[in-house]
Amino acid sequence: MDIRFLKGDQGMQFRKLLILKVCFFGILFSIRTFAANRNYYYAPETVELKGKIEHQTFPGLPNYESIATGDSPERGLYLRLDNPINVIARKTDEDSNSQDEKTIKIVQLTIVAKDPTVERVLESAKKGSHFSLVGHLFHRLTGHHHARVLLEVERMN
Numbered sequence: 001m002d003i004r005f006l007k008g009d010q011g012m013q014f015r016k017l018l019i020l021k022v023c024f025f026g027i028l029f030s031i032r033t034f035a036a037n038r039n040y041y042y043a044p045e046t047v048e049l050k051g052k053i054e055h056q057t058f059p060g061l062p063n064y065e066s067i068a069t070g071d072s073p074e075r076g077l078y079l080r081l082d083n084p085i086n087v088i089a090r091k092t093d094e095d096s097n098s099q100d101e102k103t104i105k106i107v108q109l110t111i112v113a114k115d116p117t118v119e120r121v122l123e124s125a126k127k128g129s130h131f132s133l134v135g136h137l138f139h140r141l142t143g144h145h146h147a148r149v150l151l152e153v154e155r156m157n
Helices: 008-034 116-124
Strands: 038-041 047-059 073-088 101-111 130-139 149-156
Touching (some): 047 101, 073 130, 101 116, 116 149
Parallel strands (some): 101 149
Antiparallel strands (some): 047 073
8 A cells, every 4th residue: 555645534544553553563572572581490400590588487387377376487588589580391300390480580599508608698688688699490399388489509609
């Protein structure tokens, strides 16, 4: 269609629709390009994640329902990631429980570092303290795992 021959309202509507389509696809392309999450893999891959420490408490024994009604508090360390990630399962993963997880914003931490200062530093860190942690990812497995993905922390960078 040659738009030079469109006159009046018909030509104006066509131009508006064309501009709207160009803007829509430009925004869509920008979002997909710049908001793509980085992909990581479960153990045995070693990963480095950056974010802020959080201490969270959940109800534990005996009923895992409510601390107010007598369940013991179950405290854990978490890393709220600077940027969301995807964690991809491979057929060769050590853990058969592994499954793809998209847009992970927080991971629960388990400390396996040989250096005892790592656990002390993380346990005593104030909420919002920024860390770069290195270790292996694994998928939640038990009722004590309160995040979809956990990080076995081997060291801090």
